[in-house]
Amino acid sequence: MSETCSAPITGIDSHAHVFSRELNLAAARRYTPGYDATLVQYLKHLQTHGLSHGVLVQPSFLGTDNSYLLAALRQAPAKLRGVVVLERDVSRDTLNDMARLGVVGVRLNLMGKSLPDFRDAAWNDFFGHIAELEWHVELHRHVEDLPGLIRQLMPLNIKIVIDHFGRPDARLDFDQPGFSELLELGLSGQVWMKVSGIYRLAGTQQQNLKFARTALLLLVQSFGLRRLVWGSDWPHTQHEDSVGFGTVVEQLQALECSTQLMRSLLVEAPRELFGFDLPVSY
Template sequence: MNALASSLPFAHSGVDTHAHVFERGLPLSGERRYAPAYDATLDDYLPLLNAHGMTHAVLVQPSFLGTDNGYLLQALAAQSERLRGVVVVAPDISTSELADMHRRGVTGIRLNLMEQTLPDLGAQPWTSLFDNVARLGWHVELHRNAVDLAPMIDRLLERGVRVVVDHFGRPDPALGTQDRGFKALLGYGSTGSVWVKVSGAYRCAAPGSPFVADATAQLIEHFGTHRLMWGSDWPHTQYEAVTSYGESLSALLDLGLHAEDLDSIVRKTALSFYRFDTESAAPQDASASNAALQRAI
């Protein structure tokens, strides 16, 4: 471990809960908004984890790769104890496919709905998908403008699904914590079933604003640190020139949080949520989860 990593309060078990890996030449989604013209491989990413005291990480399927999760699953196989995955799937995906992904270290699905027509999450086949997600003990990760989050969170909670909200809830950068969607998000802190990633602040904050400090303080007040998780958002797609891995982490470290709060946000909560604290969690319970899914058909 290098000098930087050894100086961090979570140096032996930090968790980066939001990163992406990809290469040029992979099949792209026809509905993509953007595709980077560079590679961001596991070999590029792991040294950053090591340098910043991160022993574990969660890989999230990037939107431009659509529902082809093959590259992400290969990365999980290469570092099965260190990594977990969040995939993007079609709502009518089969139970056998979900069970296979579970065995391979996937712990949730992502609904990346930025600039997309909102689906009716209370209708089939979505409801069946969410029921299967709940049976597996997975979660649904939401990425959408803050103003649209509440109805979707409501539908998910009705199905008994744990919810993770991306990037501070994505408030309007011009409004920050005054965004009514962000204010509505705070109300879900009392449910005990919603988590928020303090990540990607540059996607939802005006440069030089006090957003990170203000938003983090309000999220801690309403959710507690046991419902907050840090993510680097590496490789910071479309913001590569304005930030870095170290700066993303420093945005949190520089807030001067109590050591216990920082430990919870960067380590303790995520170790439990993504089942890193249970040895070989996915392989051990996969057969039982598969059987439960099959009974539900």
């Protein structure tokens, strides 16, 4: 199913996963899928909802074996970009090969893990390669720990992307630890936020949506339109029974975005961040 011709961008989903339950799973994992999330299924969801392009993110339960994601990139190179999970000692040749396939970033999923110190010399070569390739570093961690991590990365001249609104707690106010600092760091122009995973914000459906709606207004003020991107987070791991692709599209619509903001979330900001240098039709 090779796809080599470029297509107009009608919308970019900036965060989704593909996998098979038959793959070798990481020994240390918080989740084990009982189903397949295939590229064919994903592309059908995009088409159904009027979206044209997507960014595939390596799920944590596959560890650093990115082979399934890379195979997907080979099948639809014009429509997809990739974000991988890597060991710090990965070779530059391996990174170069991934870049040629459409990989544009590396994910550090730090949920449930000890906080790293990115100032440690052991990270130097790794982040040096990432900066030279002009990839981004994607951080997944609860909001109270994000400002410290971001400040360690900022001097390295690396683009920084934050998952799922920064994983704040929708049951708390906006003065919860880390959130106001995150907004301040957004003023730097070096940090992007994924407007995704509303259902992961720890509250009820109503609490999550109310929080996300106000949070988005604050994020626009701090990050600006061109530093916010939307993602479906398909197939919504750990929430599969209650959330579908249609659910998250409805949640996006319920954020009551202006036409300008919606265009930026779905087209302009992700096109720039992920390198979709294609004609636009929106």
